[in-house]
Amino acid sequence: MRPNILDPLFVSITSLAGVGPKVAELIKKIVPADISDREARAGDLIFTLPHSVIDRRNRPGIALAPSGAIVTLEVRIDRHQPPPRGNKSVPYRVYAFDDTGEIALTFFHANTGWLEKAMPVGEDVVVSGRMEWFNGRPSMVHPDHIARVGDTESLPLVEPVYPLTAGLSGKVLRRAIGQALERVPALPEWLNPDVMRRQSFPAFGEALGRIHNPADPIDVLPDSAAWRRLAYDEFLAGQISLALVRATVRRLSGRPLAGDGRLIAALRNALPYKLTQSQTQALAEIDADLQKPERMLRLLQGDVGSGKTVVALLAMARAVEAGGQAALMAPTEILARQHFATIAPLVEKMGLRVAVLTGREKGRERVEILAGLESGAINIVVGTHALFQETVQFRDLALVVVDEQHRFGVHQRLAITAKGDAPDMLVMTATPIPRTLVLSAFGDMDVSRLTEKPAGRQPIRTVTLPLERLDELVGRMRDAVADGQKVYWICPLVEESEEIKLMSAEDRFASLKPVFGDAAGLVHGRMKGAEKDEAMRAFKEGETRILIATTVIEVGVDVPDATIIVIEHAERFGLAQLHQLRGRVGRGAKASTCVLLYKDPLGETAKRRLSVMRETEDGFRISEEDLKLRGEGELLGTRQSGTPGFQVARIETHADLLEIARDDARLLLTRDPDLKSARGQAIRMLLYLFGRDEAVRLLRAG
Numbered sequence: 001m002r003p004n005i006l007d008p009l010f011v012s013i014t015s016l017a018g019v020g021p022k023v024a025e026l027i028k029k030i031v032p033a034d035i036s037d038r039e040a041r042a043g044d045l046i047f048t049l050p051h052s053v054i055d056r057r058n059r060p061g062i063a064l065a066p067s068g069a070i071v072t073l074e075v076r077i078d079r080h081q082p083p084p085r086g087n088k089s090v091p092y093r094v095y096a097f098d099d100t101g102e103i104a105l106t107f108f109h110a111n112t113g114w115l116e117k118a119m120p121v122g123e124d125v126v127v128s129g130r131m132e133w134f135n136g137r138p139s140m141v142h143p144d145h146i147a148r149v150g151d152t153e154s155l156p157l158v159e160p161v162y163p164l165t166a167g168l169s170g171k172v173l174r175r176a177i178g179q180a181l182e183r184v185p186a187l188p189e190w191l192n193p194d195v196m197r198r199q200s201f202p203a204f205g206e207a208l209g210r211i212h213n214p215a216d217p218i219d220v221l222p223d224s225a226a227w228r229r230l231a232y233d234e235f236l237a238g239q240i241s242l243a244l245v246r247a248t249v250r251r252l253s254g255r256p257l258a259g260d261g262r263l264i265a266a267l268r269n270a271l272p273y274k275l276t277q278s279q280t281q282a283l284a285e286i287d288a289d290l291q292k293p294e295r296m297l298r299l300l301q302g303d304v305g306s307g308k309t310v311v312a313l314l315a316m317a318r319a320v321e322a323g324g325q326a327a328l329m330a331p332t333e334i335l336a337r338q339h340f341a342t343i344a345p346l347v348e349k350m351g352l353r354v355a356v357l358t359g360r361e362k363g364r365e366r367v368e369i370l371a372g373l374e375s376g377a378i379n380i381v382v383g384t385h386a387l388f389q390e391t392v393q394f395r396d397l398a399l400v401v402v403d404e405q406h407r408f409g410v411h412q413r414l415a416i417t418a419k420g421d422a423p424d425m426l427v428m429t430a431t432p433i434p435r436t437l438v439l440s441a442f443g444d445m446d447v448s449r450l451t452e453k454p455a456g457r458q459p460i461r462t463v464t465l466p467l468e469r470l471d472e473l474v475g476r477m478r479d480a481v482a483d484g485q486k487v488y489w490i491c492p493l494v495e496e497s498e499e500i501k502l503m504s505a506e507d508r509f510a511s512l513k514p515v516f517g518d519a520a521g522l523v524h525g526r527m528k529g530a531e532k533d534e535a536m537r538a539f540k541e542g543e544t545r546i547l548i549a550t551t552v553i554e555v556g557v558d559v560p561d562a563t564i565i566v567i568e569h570a571e572r573f574g575l576a577q578l579h580q581l582r583g584r585v586g587r588g589a590k591a592s593t594c595v596l597l598y599k600d601p602l603g604e605t606a607k608r609r610l611s612v613m614r615e616t617e618d619g620f621r622i623s624e625e626d627l628k629l630r631g632e633g634e635l636l637g638t639r640q641s642g643t644p645g646f647q648v649a650r651i652e653t654h655a656d657l658l659e660i661a662r663d664d665a666r667l668l669l670t671r672d673p674d675l676k677s678a679r680g681q682a683i684r685m686l687l688y689l690f691g692r693d694e695a696v697r698l699l700r701a702g
């Protein structure tokens with residue numbers, strides 16, 4: 001049970017003054033937590049941090065206030081000048097003065113009663129807003145703030161600016177956040193005193209206060225001590241929660257998987273190639289895990305085309321050898337079928353049964369597959385997440401391999417393994433996540449890396465070409481296809497609201513069809529599953545030689561003799577995505593080319609992205625550059641909404657804290673695995689604050 005002391009933060013924001021159902025819906029859109037499945041709460045508002053400030057500390061006399069500047073003036077009200085009756089186009093003016101001169105405070109469509117109350121004649125008030133000089137006369141149109149002298153509460157000299165959405169005013173949001181902050185109770189410190197001292201962290205409440213009520217604009221920078229404290233809190237909550245999930249998952253299991261090695265040896269012999277050193281190494285690591293009584297939780301990370309699938313296959317063979325079943329879960333149906341097509345011929349030769357199970361297998365077929373899994377007649381099953389969503393029963397599921405591209409959150413993923421008989425688990429990822437992100441996304445999962453590509457691969461030549469030279473490119477592609485090469489032609493997804501006219505894959509197909517005739521194929525996400533399969537099969541077998549596609553082929557698709565990929569509107573894709581797409585070629589022994597077709601004029605970041613693509617094929621470097629470019633975007637004022645999965649932490653600014661948090665979490669849990677000590681109790685509060693309730697629940701269950 002959540003400690004009562006936190007209750008004030010767990011109430012709906014509609015209980016805050018000024019927040020009705022409509023405003024609540026708007027606020028829900030801007031809070032950084034992922035709360036699609038619940039109402040926004042006061043606790044979500046405290047982590048809604050400002051992205052900049054309005055500095056109102058400039059307090060010159062009226063005569064010295066420069067036009068256009070935000071200033072704060074202390075003035076005495078001289079007189080009110082309402083507009084002539086019925087004339088709405090003339091503003092209401094209030095004249096005020098100080099030692100240096102007179103100013104007109106100007107209001108359109110004014111509420112007269114309110115103005116008279118806020119600025120009684122003869123009173124001293126403080127106004128803050130943008131100064132404007134008209135024909136040598138100072139004025140301020142609709143001051144942002146009007147306050148009585150001495151009332152600093154309602155006049156923040158350094159005013160935080162929050163992310164907004166249409167219909168939500170800054171004032172309403174600030175007021176709501178202010179109330180949420182008042183509800184933050186006095187909480188025991190959960191941080192390690194050493195970390196606090198070394199990092200000069202303020203206490204939790206103080207950190208929130210400094211950022212939401214900044215005394216100086218630097219207080220709201222992500223690298224301020226206050227912000228870093230909150231980022232550290234978030235990392236710590238995340239690391240502890242991951243460690244708890246992991247401990248629970250491990251506790252559930254306890255059986256070593258070992259066989260006589262004959263199946264694996266036979267499979268290795270049947271492969272048309274020799275394993276790379278990294279593949280052999282990864283397999284050895286996996287094998288060692290499988291043989292241990294604890295449950296395996298391992299991440300297999302390898303750049304595009306590095307050959308993860310065969311490693312997974314051999315791991316599955318080990319599970320089967322040991323008498324169990326294995327399941328491979330792919331992120332898309334295309335990929336599930338591709339894996340099936342690769343695996344089936346190999347293992348069927350060894351007398352094993354493999355099945356594919358997606359949403360598409362229906363009726364009798366489905367019934368038979370389900371029966372085969374339940375009886376154990378099927379040894380290996382390949383499928384999409386449908387594999388686990390439905391009531392699929394295994395006789396003895398020993399290993400789950402998840403091929404994924406950040407599509408499943410860590411908790412979902414681990415929940416999957418909590419089903420069934422606590423199987424071992426291998427997660428494959430092609431996304432070249434930098435170390436720091438591995439840590440945040442996967443916690444202290446063990447990691448095997450494929451650091452080299454299979455022998456005989458040639459570097460991919462990457463060229464950029466403006467769209468105006470499309471005709472020339474089409475001509476060259478015609479020659480390439482005539483020459484027996486295979487080409488992917490990628491078109492960006494066209495959103496319905498798109499203003500710029502973009503070629504959809506269908507349009508592009510229509511325009512290329514006359515040139516390529518029957519050699520042209522088309523695949524996109526809105527096609528039926530069977531149509532997609534057919535398009536992929538025809539391309540793989542060479543019936544079509546130029547495949548016009550959307551990004552449905554982005555991950556995992558393996559047609560080793562495809563040697564050219566054209567990416568249209570490459571400027572619209574992120575670096576990681578470009579890298580994945582490019583990875584569809586260069587998967588065989590032949591030399592490959594990637595053509596990045598772009599639309600002029602290119603923005604700075606897009607230009608940089610394309611040149612990074614030309615410079616390197618190294619996925620790790622590309623992802624580091626990606627982070628850097630996003631960081632720069634932030635400096636230029638186009639701040640992105642932070643790091644996915646985090647509310648306040650930003651990986652590019654706070655990466656150094658992540659490792660400290662991980663070590664801290666480990667140490668804490670070694671000493672106090674059930675979070676029972678005083679610090680452990682405080683940590684529980686931290687977990688609740690950052691929405692890690694499920695981790696706390698694990699504690700009770702354990």
Ligand SMILES: Nc1ncnc2c1ncn2[C@@H]1O[C@H](COP(=O)(O)OP(=O)(O)OP(=O)(O)O)[C@@H](O)[C@H]1O
Nearest residue numbers: 273274275276304305306307308309430454556558
């Ligand atoms: N040791 C090897 N020697 C030669 N070819 C290999 C080797 N291992 C795998 N391959 C081949 O390399 C290609 C890519 O392998 P695979 O599909 O497993 O890549 P991947 O790591 O899953 O990459 P991606 O993430 O891009 O899908 C396949 O055609 C596979 O048959």
